[in-house]
Structures are given as structure tokens and as C-alpha cells.
Amino acid sequence: xxxxxxxxxxxxxxxxxxxxxxxxxxxxxxxxxxxxxxxxxxxxxxxxxxxxxxxxxxxxxxxxxxxxxxxxxxxxxxxxxxxxxxxxxxxxxxxxxxxxxxxxxxxxxxxxxxxxxxxxxxxxxxxxxxxxxxxxxxxxxxxxxxxxxxxxxxxxxxxxxxxxxxxxxxxxxxxxxxxxxxxxxxxxxxxxxxxxxxxxxxxxxxxxxxxxxxxxxxxxxxxxxxxxxxxxxxxxxxxxxxxxxxxxxxxxxxxxx
Amino acid sequence: xxxxxxxxxxxxxxxxxxxxxxxxxxxxxxxxxxxxxxxxxxxxxxxxxxxxxxxxxxxxxxxxxxxxxxxxxxxxxxxxxxxxxxxxxxxxxxxxxxxxxxxxxxxxxxxxxxxxxxxxxxxxxxxxxxxxxxxxxxxxxxxxxxxxxxxxxxxxxxxxxxxxxxxxxxxxxxxxxxxxxxxxxxxxxxxxxxxxxxxxxxxxxxxxxxxxx
Numbered sequence: 001x002x003x004x005x006x007x008x009x010x011x012x013x014x015x016x017x018x019x020x021x022x023x024x025x026x027x028x029x030x031x032x033x034x035x036x037x038x039x040x041x042x043x044x045x046x047x048x049x050x051x052x053x054x055x056x057x058x059x060x061x062x063x064x065x066x067x068x069x070x071x072x073x074x075x076x077x078x079x080x081x082x083x084x085x086x087x088x089x090x091x092x093x094x095x096x097x098x099x100x101x102x103x104x105x106x107x108x109x110x111x112x113x114x115x116x117x118x119x120x121x122x123x124x125x126x127x128x129x130x131x132x133x134x135x136x137x138x139x140x141x142x143x144x145x146x147x148x149x150x151x152x153x154x155x156x157x158x159x160x161x162x163x164x165x166x167x168x169x170x171x172x173x174x175x176x177x178x179x180x181x182x183x184x185x186x187x188x189x190x191x192x193x194x195x196x197x198x199x200x201x202x203x204x205x206x207x208x209x210x211x212x213x214x215x216x217x218x219x220x221x222x223x224x225x226x227x228x229x230x231x232x233x234x235x236x237x238x239x240x241x242x243x244x245x246x247x248x249x250x251x252x253x254x255x256x257x
Numbered sequence: 258x259x260x261x262x263x264x265x266x267x268x269x270x271x272x273x274x275x276x277x278x279x280x281x282x283x284x285x286x287x288x289x290x291x292x293x294x295x296x297x298x299x300x301x302x303x304x305x306x307x308x309x310x311x312x313x314x315x316x317x318x319x320x321x322x323x324x325x326x327x328x329x330x331x332x333x334x335x336x337x338x339x340x341x342x343x344x345x346x347x348x349x350x351x352x353x354x355x356x357x358x359x360x361x362x363x364x365x366x367x368x369x370x371x372x373x374x375x376x377x378x379x380x381x382x383x384x385x386x387x388x389x390x391x392x393x394x395x396x397x398x399x400x401x402x403x404x405x406x407x408x409x410x411x412x413x414x415x416x417x418x419x420x421x422x423x424x425x426x427x428x429x430x431x432x433x434x435x436x437x438x439x440x441x442x443x444x445x446x447x448x449x450x451x452x453x454x455x456x457x458x459x460x461x462x463x464x465x466x467x468x469x470x
Contacts, residue, residue: 055373088379096377102370105469106392115388116378150470161374168378 004067006031006172006203012051012061014044021047022058023227029172032201036208036218036235040250044227045207049176052205053096054087066093066171092120095165099177101157103149109136109160110145113167121168128167135163139193155186162193173197175206191217211254215239223247258435267440270427271447273341274413277423278451281348281409288349289356296361307357314354320415323347327419344416352409359401363394396466403459410451424448 007029014022021044029035037045050056052063054070058079063070070090071081081087103112113132117123123131136142139159149157158178165173175194179187191213197204198217208214214221215235222232223246231244242248295307314322327343330336338346367390375385417426428444431437 053377055376091377092379094377098370098374100370102368102374104371104374104389106396116380119384119388120379148469164378 004031005029005064006033006066007052007205008062008064009048009052010062012048012063013059014047014051014056015059021227022051024061025224025227025229027222027229027232029203029205031171031203033203033219034198034217035205035220035222036214037205037222037224038208038211038214038250039224039230042226043224045224046176048224049096049174049205049207053094053174054091055096057081065090068093092168093171095168095170095173097158097162097165097173097175097178099180101149101154101161101181103157103161103164105149107148108145109141109147109149109152112149112160113164116164117167131167132163135166136160138196139163153186154182155189158182158186158190159193162190162197166197172203172205175204175208177207177209179208179210211239211251223250225250258431258437258439263431263440264443266427266431267424267443267447270422270424271451273416273421274410274423275451277341277345277348277413277416277421278409280345281352282406284345284349285352285356288353290360292353292357293360293364296357297364311354311357314351315358319347319351319412320418322351323415323419340420341416343419344421348409348412348416352405355405356402359398359405360394362401363398364390366397367393396469399459399463399466403456406455406459407452410455411448 005028007027009028010026012022012025013020025044025048027035037048039045047056051058052065058071060073060077060079062072068086068090069082070087071079074080082090104115107115110129110132113135114125114128117128117131118125133142133145136145139162141156141159141163144152144156144160149160152160158181162178178194179190182190187210191210194204194206194213195217206214206218218235220232221235221238223230223238225246231238231242231247238247239251242251292307292310295303296311298304298307323344326338326347327340330338330343371389371393372385375389380389413423414425416423424444424447428440431440
């Protein structure tokens with residue numbers, strides 16, 4: 001294959017209590033690509049991310065990650081998931097950074113990062129700690145290794161949670177509004193980290209409200225509204241030359257400020 | 258009053274009270290966790306019986322449960338437990354119900370994000386529960402657990418209704434024969450001392466876990 005697809009999602013549909021939240025979402029992410037998903041609140045961006053990361057199950061559609069099929073439709077068009085072992089294996093290809101960090105409060109920063117490599121990947125404690133300290137250094141948090149999450153600022157916590165995800169060496173890293181719980185000053189430090197990861201050609205999917213960031217960092221932008229993809233394309237096309245009225249209306253609100 | 262006879266008798270009876278206290282804790286804590294698990298299960302076949310169990314145990318008097326286990330088992334099931342065993346069984350079954358609800362409250366108070374973060378990192382359900390959730394639950398349930406432990410120390414005195422010779426029983430025997438209130442005062446001090454130790458243990462545990470929020 002010339003262009004290996006790290007993530008392929010096709011016609012994803014999902015309802016909560018009869019309300020359709022995802023009405024047929026299809027995206028592809030190529031290795032090394034940074035995809036930004038933008039759109040108003042309630043448009044289904046986060047739900048889509050949660051489906052791909054197995055925190056929600058889809059009603060129908062197909063998802064494959066790194067060439068392995070997580071879910072596909074049966075003859076009746078209903079989603080059929082791979083068996084538990086395959087789902088778990090596919091889960092190891094991905095990492096997710098949450099809006100609210102979700103660090104483990106009872107574990108130190110270092111333990112937060114080493115726990116999964118040791119327990120899940122069965123790495124030695126020494127190896128996991130070496131990796132963790134390298135990542136902390138990269139995040140500019142070397143001196144915080146023995147601190148507890150409650151002693152850190154929001155921006156620092158989010159950097160630890162990025163390090164925690166990176167320690168599992170995922171093939172694709174998802175960000176679910178990684179800066180929405182942070183004030184503008186701290187937002188900058190997280191965006192800087194993600195920019196750094198993009199420069200290393202990490203495959204990433206970022207759900208974000210930071211339009212400038214999406215435009216600068218993403219290779220490809222998807223605009224979602226009301227459970228469908230309204231428009232997608234390279235950032236300059238979508239941000240500067242859109243012909244779509246809905247996209248224009250959404251973006252104009254950001255350009256005003 | 259002959260204190261040289263009274264005090265050794267009271268101390269011996271205190272050992273019985275302590276025995277009921279510790280046996281109850283050893284068995285009702287794990288049992289309570291199992292009941293909590295069943296109560297939180299989405300399977301009706303598990304959660305309905307557990308709801309019913311908790312309703313009965315919390316909804317009827319502990320003293321009635323003691324009397325029932327000692328006097329009621331023979332005519333209904335043909336089994337006669339001895340006095341101390343009946344008392345211990347009643348306390349274990351009763352306290353397990355209260356502990357179950359405390360565990361459930363603690364487990365359900367842990368934000369869903371903790372489960373989700375663990376899942377995305379690849380932890381199994383068992384690893385998530387024992388390494389991520391349970392340590393946080395322990396910290397959160399210490400205050401209500403302290404209440405239950407202290408109540409249990411005092412509740413052991415109920416065992417006298419089925420003839421178990423524990424601290425308060427020995428004490429009241431002495432009060433009626435000697436027509437003096439002093440044994441009551443001494444017994445009160447004994448209970449107070451035991452609960453001071455319990456309180457101290459919980460304070461130490463809370464301090465130990467205060468390194469995070």
C-alpha cells in the first residue's frame with residue numbers, strides 16, 4: 001500500500017434514546033496526518049471520537065484501525081464488533097487525551113504514566129520509568145515526576161495526560177477538546193505540545209474549538225454539524241475559500257472576535 | 258463493692274464484645290462488597306435479591322434479627338446455632354447490608370472519566386477496579402465507615418438479648434445485685450476507650466490518604 005490508512009471510519013451512525021447523533025460519518029486518516037474536527041457544540045464531534053476509541057458502540061458503520069477491523073455491518077446493516085481480544089488489541093493502537101484530563105489522583109505523575117505500560121504492556125518498571133521521564137522532560141515537567149495531579153495546574157495536568165497517552169506508543173492519538181477546560185494562557189502551552197507532536201509526524205485526530213490552531217496545524221479539516229459532515233478539505237480551502245453557507249456562518253462567529 | 262472481682266469479670270466480658278466486633282468486621286466487610294457488586298449489577302437476577310436483602314436488614318431491628326437467628330432457626334430450619342454464633346451471624350448479616358450501601362456510594366461517586374481513562378489505556382476491568390477505583394473509594398468512604406465501626410462497638414451490647422455474656426450484661430448484673438451505679442460508669446469508660454481507639458485508627462488512616470484530593 002502506498003498510503004496506509006491508519007484510521008478508516010465509514011458511514012458511522014449512532015443514536016441515543018431515539019435521537020440520531022451521528023448520521024453517517026465517514027473519515028479517513030493517513031499515517032502521519034493531523035486531522036482536525038471542528039463544529040458547534042452538540043454536533044456529534046465528541047461522540048464520534050468516543051465511538052472510534054470504543055467508549056461508545058456504534059449502531060451501524062465500519063471502523064478499522066491500522067488495518068484491523070473493529071466493527072462492520074452485517075447483511076442487515078447492523079454493526080457487528082470483533083471479538084473481545086481483537087477489540088482490546090485495536091485499543092492498544094490508539095491513545096486518547098480527554099477534555100478533563102482524567103488523571104488518576106491517587107497516583108503520582110510518574111505512576112500515572114508508568115502504570116499502563118507496566119500492567120498492560122508488561123514492561124519492566126525500570127523501562128517504563130525511563131520512558132516516562134523522557135516524556136516528562138519533553139513536556140517540560142521533569143521536576144514534577146513525584147508530584148500528585150492535585151498539585152499541578154490544569155495545563156500541567158493536561159501535559160501529563162498527553163505523556164500518559166504517549167507512553168503507550170499509540171499509532172494514532174485522539175484529542176477530545178484538549179484545551180476546553182483551560183484558560184487562554186494555559187491553552188497556549190497545550191497547543192504548543194500538540195504542534196510539537198505534529199512536527200514529529202504523529203498521526204492525530206483533534207476535536208477542537210481553536211480555529212487558528214486547526215488552521216495552522218491540521219493537514220485536513222472536517223466541519224461537522226448536527227451529526228453530519230458539512231464540509232471537509234485542506235484548512236486553507238475550508239477556512240478561506242468555502243462556498244458553503246453553513247461553514248461560512250460558523251466561521252464568521254470566530255472571525256468577529 | 259469488690260472491685261477485685263468486678264473488674265476482671267468486666268474485662269473478660271469486654272473480650273466477648275471485642276470478639277463479636279472483630280468477627281463481624283472480618284466477615285461483613287467482604288460480604289458487604291459482594292452485596293454491593295450484586296446491587297450495582299445490571300442483571301435483575303442479581304440486583305433485585307440484593308435490594309431485597311438490604312431492605313430487610315436495614316428495615317428491621319437488629320435486636321429482632323438476633324432473636325430470630327437464635328430462637329427462630331430451630332422451628333423453621335431445624336438448625337440450632339449456639340448463642341455466640343447466632344449473635345455473630347446476625348451482626349455479620351446486618352452490617353454487611355450497611356457496608357454494601359457505603360461501598361456502593363463510594364464506587365458510584367468515582368467519576369466516569371476514571372473508568373474511561375483506564376479503559377482507553379488498556380486496563381482490564383479487574384485491574385481498573387483494584388488499581389484505579391478501589392484505592393479512591395477507600396479514601397472517600399472512611400468517614401461513613403468510621404461511623405459504622407463506632408456504632409458496632411456499642412451494638413455488641415445487644416447480644417445480651419440472646420444470653421451472650423458481654424460487657425453491658427455483666428455490668429447490669431452487678432448493678433442490680435450491688436444497687437450501685439458505679440459499674441455503669443466503668444462500662445461507659447470501657448466503651449469510650451474502645452471507641453477512642455477506633456477513632457484514632459480512622460484519623461491515622463485519613464491522614465495517610467490525605468496526600469491527594
